[in-house]
Amino acid sequence: SQKIEQNSEALNIQEGKTATLTCNYTNYSPAYLQWYRQDPGRGPVFLLLIRENEKEKRKERLKVTFDTTLKQSLFHITASQPADSATYLCALALDTGRRALTFGSGTRLQVQP
């Protein structure tokens, strides 16, 4: 079956370090992949989109990679800050005719001061 996996364990890192979050998928051929940030009790907020023909995308302190051979995307936050603490979701656009994104369960990031 088709599946999106994100590490359900919270990621705790020290302020100033680089946080790396993983999104793995199986049996998909996504045209693109998106990353969202969600704070407790709030709706997700779009961060970055990377297409299947792009290897890497950057936005300020954020970097996303997309390896369609490994079926994996990595999401990096450099020089992390306590304000980066949130849950980060990856989402895929499937090529199966389904008319909406499929979201992973998210990874909670906690940046310690």
Added chain:
Amino acid sequence: ETGVTQTPRHLVMGMTNKKSLKCEQHLGHNAMYWYKQSAKKPLELMFVYSLEERVENNSVPSRFSPECPNSSHLFLHLHTLQPEDSALYLCASSQDLAGVLYTDTQYFGPGTRLTVL
């Protein structure tokens, strides 16, 4: 603010009540969505509308009834809910459905926290 508003933000209802959730988007988008988010679970897509036409109903029980009177407004009518329906209900919009010209980057509202007693 994302340009998507939802009311009410919190709702407590009994299993025999009828209530409605409202969503409004001020972005000029053509597609709108309802999602359910329960604790420790991924976002679950419920309904998708494109230009006021429902294009997906993701096997949602009939006690949830969506309505899209125009491309800016989306409602979710609730009746005879169960305690397991307690969750955060999120509305989202996108420029269009995913296709050649557009991605379906979602703009979410703040959600309605629903508690069914």
